Amino acid sequence: DTEVTQTPKHLVMGMTNKKSLKCEQHMGHRAMYWYKQKAKKPPELMFVYSYEKLSINESVPSRFSPECPNSSLLNLHLHALQPEDSALYLCASSFQGTSGTGELFFGEGSRLTVL
Amino acid sequence: QQQVKQSPQSLIVQKGGIPIINCAYENTAFDYFPWYQQFPGKGPALLIAIRPDVSEKKEGRFTISFNKSAKQFSLHIMDSQPGDSATYFCAASMVIHAGKSTFGDGTTLTVKP
Numbered sequence: 001d002t003e004v005t006q007t008p009k010h011l012v013m014g015m016t017n018k019k020s021l022k023c024e025q026h027m028g029h030r031a032m033y034w035y036k037q038k039a040k041k042p043p044e045l046m047f048v049y050s051y052e053k054l055s056i057n058e059s060v061p062s063r064f065s066p067e068c069p070n071s072s073l074l075n076l077h078l079h080a081l082q083p084e085d086s087a088l089y090l091c092a093s094s095f096q097g098t099s100g101t102g103e104l105f106f107g108e109g110s111r112l113t114v115l
Numbered sequence: 116q117q118q119v120k121q122s123p124q125s126l127i128v129q130k131g132g133i134p135i136i137n138c139a140y141e142n143t144a145f146d147y148f149p150w151y152q153q154f155p156g157k158g159p160a161l162l163i164a165i166r167p168d169v170s171e172k173k174e175g176r177f178t179i180s181f182n183k184s185a186k187q188f189s190l191h192i193m194d195s196q197p198g199d200s201a202t203y204f205c206a207a208s209m210v211i212h213a214g215k216s217t218f219g220d221g222t223t224l225t226v227k228p
Contacts, residue, residue, distance in 0.1 A: 004158075006158075031214055040223070041220070042218035043204075045215065048214045048215075056214070056215070090158050090159075092158075092214065101164075101210065101213075102146075102209075102213045103161050103164065103213065104149075104159075104214065104216060106151075106158035106159050106160065107158050108156075108157050111156075
């Protein structure tokens with residue numbers, strides 16, 4: 001079983017709703033990521049947190065707002081989404097820098113449907 | 116420079132066959148080449164990975180072959196089983212920037228009983 005836990009597994013929301021996706025890992029990783037994955041496509045990097053600080057934002061619309069409250073938790077706040085934002089949202093973590101092996105540890109994802 | 120090209124897009128083999136999936140990269144700064152396996156409704160999981168200082172790595176029925184000069188690497192699955200049916204993504208990154216992995220487009224493998 002994955003050591004990166006994501007909740008909820010499924011989420012349906014309207015375009016005016018505000019919701020949040022949550023991610024938790026207890027592997028001591030200091031790098032955490034949000035990816036978006038459309039059907040039959042590879043994961044696309046959205047955000048990178050390094051030592052709880054946002055280090056990369058891959059030009060993601062402001063309706064997606066990430067937050068890293070501590071080294072184990074990562075949130076993705078959603079507001080005023082569009083139907084095209086429907087996708088599988090994956091959280092991942094890894095060791096940071098030269099202490100890492102390069103491996104990404106993915107959660108099982110949150111399947112988001114925007115109506 | 117950042118692309119990873121993966122082929123084929125889909126692959127169907129009989130049980131016991133040896134599917135081969137190929138990837139090519141451009142950026143010579145990459146030093147970590149993983150393969151991720153993803154089942155429907157699940158997140159990707161690392162299957163096997165290789166660093167550029169070796170030409171082959173084997174773990175169980177899975178083998179990566181790596182050709183540094185050609186900038187290509189491939190996944191071989193020996194004695195494939197129906198349970199291997201999944202989508203496989205190759206990727207390339209620098210170890211110090213694991214999250215900036217560049218993924219191939221994926222290969223959907225179907226192993227028929």
